[in-house]
Amino acid sequence: MAAAAEIESFDKLVLNALSGPELEEFNRIYYGRPNHHALPIKLSTTECAKENNFEVAAYDFPAKKEEIRSSRVVRVGIIQHSIVESTDKPIVEQRQAIFEKIKRIIVAAANEGVNILCFQECWNMPFAFCTREKQPWCEFAESAHDGPSTQFLREFAVKYGMVFISPILERDENHGDTIWNTAVVIDDQGKVIGKHRKNHIPRVGDFNESTYYMEGITGHPVFDTKFGKIAVNICYGRHHPLNWLLFGINGAEIVFNPSATVAGLSEHLWAIEARNAAIANSYFTCSINRVGSEKFPNEFTSGDGKPAHKEFGHFYGSSYVTAPDGCRTPGLSRVNDGLLIAQMDLNLCRQVKDKWGFTMTQRLDLYAESLNKVVKPDYERQIINKN
Amino acid sequence: MAAAAEIESFDKLVLNALSGPELEEFNRIYYGRPNHHALPIKLSTTECAKENNFEVAAYDFPAKKEEIRSSRVVRVGIIQHSIVESTDKPIVEQRQAIFEKIKRIIVAAANEGVNILCFQECWNMPFAFCTREKQPWCEFAESAHDGPSTQFLREFAVKYGMVFISPILERDENHGDTIWNTAVVIDDQGKVIGKHRKNHIPRVGDFNESTYYMEGITGHPVFDTKFGKIAVNICYGRHHPLNWLLFGINGAEIVFNPSATVAGLSEHLWAIEARNAAIANSYFTCSINRVGSEKFPNEFTSGDGKPAHKEFGHFYGSSYVTAPDGCRTPGLSRVNDGLLIAQMDLNLCRQVKDKWGFTMTQRLDLYAESLNKVVKPDYERQIINKN
Numbered sequence: 001m002a003a004a005a006e007i008e009s010f011d012k013l014v015l016n017a018l019s020g021p022e023l024e025e026f027n028r029i030y031y032g033r034p035n036h037h038a039l040p041i042k043l044s045t046t047e048c049a050k051e052n053n054f055e056v057a058a059y060d061f062p063a064k065k066e067e068i069r070s071s072r073v074v075r076v077g078i079i080q081h082s083i084v085e086s087t088d089k090p091i092v093e094q095r096q097a098i099f100e101k102i103k104r105i106i107v108a109a110a111n112e113g114v115n116i117l118c119f120q121e122c123w124n125m126p127f128a129f130c131t132r133e134k135q136p137w138c139e140f141a142e143s144a145h146d147g148p149s150t151q152f153l154r155e156f157a158v159k160y161g162m163v164f165i166s167p168i169l170e171r172d173e174n175h176g177d178t179i180w181n182t183a184v185v186i187d188d189q190g191k192v193i194g195k196h197r198k199n200h201i202p203r204v205g206d207f208n209e210s211t212y213y214m215e216g217i218t219g220h221p222v223f224d225t226k227f228g229k230i231a232v233n234i235c236y237g238r239h240h241p242l243n244w245l246l247f248g249i250n251g252a253e254i255v256f257n258p259s260a261t262v263a264g265l266s267e268h269l270w271a272i273e274a275r276n277a278a279i280a281n282s283y284f285t286c287s288i289n290r291v292g293s294e295k296f297p298n299e300f301t302s303g304d305g306k307p308a309h310k311e312f313g314h315f316y317g318s319s320y321v322t323a324p325d326g327c328r329t330p331g332l333s334r335v336n337d338g339l340l341i342a343q344m345d346l347n348l349c350r351q352v353k354d355k356w357g358f359t360m361t362q363r364l365d366l367y368a369e370s371l372n373k374v375v376k377p378d379y380e381r382q383i384i385n386k387n
Numbered sequence: 388m389a390a391a392a393e394i395e396s397f398d399k400l401v402l403n404a405l406s407g408p409e410l411e412e413f414n415r416i417y418y419g420r421p422n423h424h425a426l427p428i429k430l431s432t433t434e435c436a437k438e439n440n441f442e443v444a445a446y447d448f449p450a451k452k453e454e455i456r457s458s459r460v461v462r463v464g465i466i467q468h469s470i471v472e473s474t475d476k477p478i479v480e481q482r483q484a485i486f487e488k489i490k491r492i493i494v495a496a497a498n499e500g501v502n503i504l505c506f507q508e509c510w511n512m513p514f515a516f517c518t519r520e521k522q523p524w525c526e527f528a529e530s531a532h533d534g535p536s537t538q539f540l541r542e543f544a545v546k547y548g549m550v551f552i553s554p555i556l557e558r559d560e561n562h563g564d565t566i567w568n569t570a571v572v573i574d575d576q577g578k579v580i581g582k583h584r585k586n587h588i589p590r591v592g593d594f595n596e597s598t599y600y601m602e603g604i605t606g607h608p609v610f611d612t613k614f615g616k617i618a619v620n621i622c623y624g625r626h627h628p629l630n631w632l633l634f635g636i637n638g639a640e641i642v643f644n645p646s647a648t649v650a651g652l653s654e655h656l657w658a659i660e661a662r663n664a665a666i667a668n669s670y671f672t673c674s675i676n677r678v679g680s681e682k683f684p685n686e687f688t689s690g691d692g693k694p695a696h697k698e699f700g701h702f703y704g705s706s707y708v709t710a711p712d713g714c715r716t717p718g719l720s721r722v723n724d725g726l727l728i729a730q731m732d733l734n735l736c737r738q739v740k741d742k743w744g745f746t747m748t749q750r751l752d753l754y755a756e757s758l759n760k761v762v763k764p765d766y767e768r769q770i771i772n773k774n
Contacts, residue, residue: 007412010412010413010417013405013413014401014405017404017405018400022400022404025394025397025400026397026401028654028655029654029655029658030655030658031655032655032656033655193771193772199753200748200749200750201748202744203744204744215750219769220757220769221770222770222771223770223771224770224772229770236748239667239743239745240667240748240750241629241631241632241663241667242750242754244628245754246754246757246761250768250769250770251768251770267415268417268418268713268714269666269713271416272659272663272666272713273666273667276659276660276663279626279656279659279660280626280627280628326655326659327655355591356591356626357589357590357591358626358627361587361588361589363586363587363627363629364761364762366586367632367758368758368759368761368762370606370607370633371751371754371758372755374633374636374751374755375751375752375755381637381638382607382637383608383609383610383616383637384608384610384611385580
């Protein structure tokens with residue numbers, strides 16, 4: 001669905017131009033290590049990916065052997081995908097077509113031994129918030145506990161013993177049909193163990209999200225799954241270092257950032273924010289962006305003085321994973337569906353904390369005291385005047 | 388002073404390999420804009436730089452014209468440099484040699500109309516904290532208000548009407564000869580308008596800084612100079628998002644990050660953290676790192692199990708500037724002295740806040756409340772268990 005002019009990937013741009021020691025230097029400075037520690041992928045997976053037109057890549061983040069703790073190696077998968085049907089089709093058809101596509105990628109992930117799998121923001125629908133229309137898009141909203149997407153994934157959770165993070169539009173019937181932007185966490189036995197609702201909501205360009213849902217009230221939960229302690233920072237929350245911080249304080253070892261963001265607005269920020277969070281908080285971050293462009297039935301404007309149009313910009317994919325030491329994988333494609341697998345030894349989180357000491361030296365008492373003052377209406381800024 | 392194997396710059400690695408539309412795409416995704424908005428440099432400046440063996444580069448960050456506010460264009464300069472004399476020379480000689488080198492770069496900056504000039508961390512001395520020896524290194528510590536470095540710079544401040552940020556080792560005679568890592572701010576009339584003491588102190592590898600000085604107690608001051616509201620986040624403070632946040636809350640439009648950091652430890656983090664801070668807080672950040680390697684008279688160890696040695700790793704320079712919209716300049720050299728000039732319209736800060744809304748949506752009340760709980764000794768983390 002991408003325009004012909006879109007390049008396939010940032011990483012390949014460089015890979016095609018550099019080689020030998022120069023490529024190693026680029027890799028060392030940019031990605032954090034001279035080679036990517038790529039893992040082999042089974043032939044059956046590669047064939048499945050080729051047949052179904054998605055990319056698969058896998059990388060390793062090992063940790064040092066410790067004397068007292070055993071290593072804790074998990075395989076995390078993240079999926080980026082475009083929508084399937086055109087947005088004027090009945091919404092159940094649209095959703096079902098996405099389910100069918102995703103099913104094939106889940107099978108590939110299971111074949112590669114993935115333990116935890118996360119999708120992009122609102123993975124089961126087009127990103128229709130550009131339209132400001134409530135109908136039919138609000139009909140995609142569903143119960144976190146037993147909506148169609150949760151039901152769809154529970155089956156695979158049981159079948160493959162896999163943990164799923166499912167970012168959906170949630171309808172909260174218990175509270176006046178409030179709509180939330182929510183990530184549902186389904187454990188390896190198919191049980192919904194909890195959910196997190198997006199804490200920070202954009203009001204920028206085509207991202208009229210405050211029109212649809214409110215700031216989350218679930219705090220900063222960390223889900224203690226069979227495979228590690230995980231949390232979810234949904235999309236725009238990646239711009240907020242305090243949001244990342246609190247997930248770290250609560251013990252997260254992996255924080256997923258399911259997103260939907262477009263070229264022109266954010267592409268030069270994409271490689272920075274989740275990676276910075278991994279560094280600052282000594283945990284793994286997994287950045288997932290949808291891919292392709294999406295066209296809507298009716299015209300909308302983008303709040304930028306330009307004429308009305310029907311097409312969202314280009315969702316540039318480029319999903320990637322960062323380790324607590326700041327090393328990262330190459331990104332997935334800018335234009336195609338993909339499955340990125342990161343094998344990680346979670347012991348690396350504490351090893352990096354012990355080495356760098358960022359969390360130990362962060363002086364939270366100082367900042368708690370400062371923020372208490374800052375939020376008061378009569379806060380006087382600490383400004384030293386020239387005279 | 389750099390080893391022969393060091394590449395000259397990350398940016399040139401790519402510039403030499405890509406061209407045309409591919410280079411533009413790289414630039415757009417990596418730096419945030421297809422071309423660098425390089426500014427012309429006077430022939431007299433170029434000649435001075437050539438003669439004295441330093442690099443000069445200048446870039447522009449314009450803002451949109453507004454109806455009510457006039458544009459507020461300032462020229463900021465940052466200087467990276469290696470030490471001059473060997474570290475076994477008398478310390479006054481070592482310092483004086485650095486003064487002589489810096490004088491020539493200051494003159495070049497003045498020739499280019501720079502308004503605010505900032506140096507690297509402890510710019511007037513070798514970065515001797517690797518040694519854990521107190522003598523003679525503590526003798527470099529000086530009064531912020533009238534020490535030799537402040538006196539040296541006041542003269543140029545008056546002569547050129549320039550604001551200086553001078554990161555030094557401070558000796559605080561009023562308080563038991565406490566040593567601090569301090570940035571002194573000298574205004575365009577040669578007056579010391581204040582100082583900031585480093586808030587976060589590393590204890591990692593050769594950075595035995597907690598051996599020499601304590602965590603700063605000056606809060607997060609913003610200095611309201613003739614040319615804009617500025618703040619200083621010294622070196623290791625760049626790893627702490629809350630440190631960056633408070634400077635933003637107090638109104639900083641430009642935050643300088645004078646640093647000293649080496650390849651192997653942090654080079655893959657260098658392009659991430661200050662840039663993330665610019666994005667998260669909608670201000671300009673100026674990242675300055677020293678350059679070259681430094682050899683000390685006596686052996687020291689690096690706390691990494693390796694044999695004792697006399698040489699610090701390679702300080703990789705690569706100083707750069709980021710705008711509030713996340714666009715950045717190329718870095719200075721990894722191996723040579725340099726002066727980087729950024730012309731910036733400070734109106735861009737508020738324009739980006741109005742567009743993205745990161746500061747408006749950051750929910751500081753939520754985090755003040757959370758941190759109050761977090762810092763209590765009996766804090767219970769928000770962990771949702773699988774059972």
